[in-house]
């Protein structure tokens with residue numbers, strides 16, 4: 001299997017670059033530029049490397065660099081944005097700050113010549129985002145693209161197979177970005193394009209079958225796509241030696257706990273322990289209104305429940321987690337401000353004793369995890385499940401959480417989801433749900449005055465959940481959902497639609 005190294009210089013699109021490569025069925029992995037040596041790169045036998053963009057200027061001595069011997073290592077290289085400037089700088093060219101030459105957004109580019117631009121028309125649109133530019137091209141390189149403001153929008157050295165583009169081919173606004181990657185991967189690096197996440201997963205299952213034979217494995221199953229796929233892979237590898245613990249904290253969506261249990265225990269025959277701990281969680285949450293406190297309480301209680309179950313099972317050899325590749329990459333980066341303390345099962349290894357931590361999905365992106373899930377026969381409702389926060393409905397009930405409010409929200413949310421799905425829109429918004437606000441308002445039903453809660457409906461469209469736009473759901477879908485919720489759910493007398501994007505709002509209300 002061919003492998004491409006994406007050497008990360010701190011760019012915001014590094015993951016996108018890796019995904020673009022994998023979309024062409026070539027395996028790509030990301031390493032921070034300070035985390036790998038040239039020696040290591042050579043020993044791994046990469047077919048090519050991509051230097052990412054980054055926020056720095058190459059003439060700042062503190063900017064990230066790499067051993068310039070890499071240019072003569074015989075591995076094809078594609079530099080993007082900062083990566084392009086770094087190649088120019090390392091190879092003896094000049095990078096200058098643009099006085100009024102910075103370009104941002106869609107930009108007309110004239111390209112031609114060199115292997116990188118095969119089948120790319122002379123005039124097209126690219127996506128630019130830069131201030132510095134390559135003002136003098138190093139010896140051995142030829143300029144292969146220009147824009148109005150940028151005398152070197154791309155350059156290449158066909159002999160050494162080193163290429164650099166000032167623009168971002170990974171962004172969809174670059175019309176021929178896909179072609180450029182294809183040229184680099186197949187023509188220049190000689191890759192075959194045989195990467196298949198499902199085959200890859202089969203290989204991992206086979207490896208676990210050998211290394212975990214006769215050993216006990218424990219996994220916390222949430223019913224989310226990641227832990228579900230991890231569970232099925234391990235079930236295929238070790239069968240009944242896998243125990244999945246599914247903690248139902250009573251804050252799941254309507255009927256979800258039963259669906260997860262049914263799927264795993266009855267359909268797949270997984271050794272599953274469901275812990276119905278709703279009363280326990282709701283007891284701890286009584287009277288709590290602060291969102292962060294709610295999250296902390298649920299996170300701590302979750303660990304406690306899991307720990308108790310693990311204690312009953314006895315010593316396990318391995319603890320399995322559904323960590324996926326973006327989690328692995330992100331955990332290697334510096335701390336950013338805590339907007340919300342996320343609760344995932346990632347904290348568990350501290351409290352349970354085991355010899356080995358296994359993460360079957362740690363090399364896969366989300367879309368690849370879904371492909372593996374389909375291959376393993378996971379029902380589409382689970383494969384395509386929208387994200388659901390670990391603390392569940394607790395972060396969708398404003399103010400104090402009571403069993404009654406949980407029931408009201410479960411009903412309203414189920415109706416909203418039915419209406420979105422019934423309209424054939426279930427693959428439209430990336431996440432959609434109802435929120436129970438703590439605002440009550442006056443209504444009228446029959447001849448009687450009501451004083452019920454206001455439910456808010458939320459639907460967002462997003463690529464990565466870091467930013468999100470509110471989805472323009474059709475009015476008639478909203479109308480049906482509103483009518484049904486106010487008619488069918490006692491306790492709700494008003495429905496509003498949330499039209500805030502992220503930022504400045506977040507997806508969840510708490």
Ligand code: XMP
Pocket residue numbers: 340341342343344387388389390391431465502505506507508509510
């Ligand atoms: P926010 O509200 O931060 O949400 O814009 C972004 C995405 O993350 C999900 N989310 C969580 N997921 N544990 C999770 O596993 C959490 O505590 C949590 N909080 C938010 C949210 O549903 C959205 O998809």
